Amino acid sequence: MKLGGDWQPRQVAEGKRHGKGVVARLEDCVDRDQALHLMGSEIGIRRDQLADTAPGEYYWGDLQGLEVVTEDGESLGTVDHLIETGANDVLVVKGDRERLIPFVLQQVVTRVDLDAGTIQVDWDKDF
Numbered sequence: 001m002k003l004g005g006d007w008q009p010r011q012v013a014e015g016k017r018h019g020k021g022v023v024a025r026l027e028d029c030v031d032r033d034q035a036l037h038l039m040g041s042e043i044g045i046r047r048d049q050l051a052d053t054a055p056g057e058y059y060w061g062d063l064q065g066l067e068v069v070t071e072d073g074e075s076l077g078t079v080d081h082l083i084e085t086g087a088n089d090v091l092v093v094k095g096d097r098e099r100l101i102p103f104v105l106q107q108v109v110t111r112v113d114l115d116a117g118t119i120q121v122d123w124d125k126d127f
Helices: 032-038
Strands: 012-018 023-028 067-068 075-084 088-094 098-102 109-113 118-121
Touching: 012 067
Parallel strands: 067 118
Antiparallel strands: 012 023, 067 075, 075 088, 088 098, 109 118
């Protein structure tokens, strides 16, 4: 958990899925006032705590920083971050300008090569 700019380890006492999110209680959080103090904090887990991905699945953190290239090999820039739209995720690519490219595998995103650090897209560089 990130409080005041510093990451602090916390233990989860219990938790459950709630819609698209999670409801959890921390071991050292025993009353409403303590919980209010934690509202708005960032929550993170170590990379080694994440489950392995299946083929064709990627964590956003794996995609950030990758170079995005067209099928002709032209660089469009690098993935700065992603946006969740509901319909599909969107790559925010920063290069000579910012581009929003839908992360739709096999239609727009034709190849992801984590080892090479590239994402190949079927995308017009002028769009």
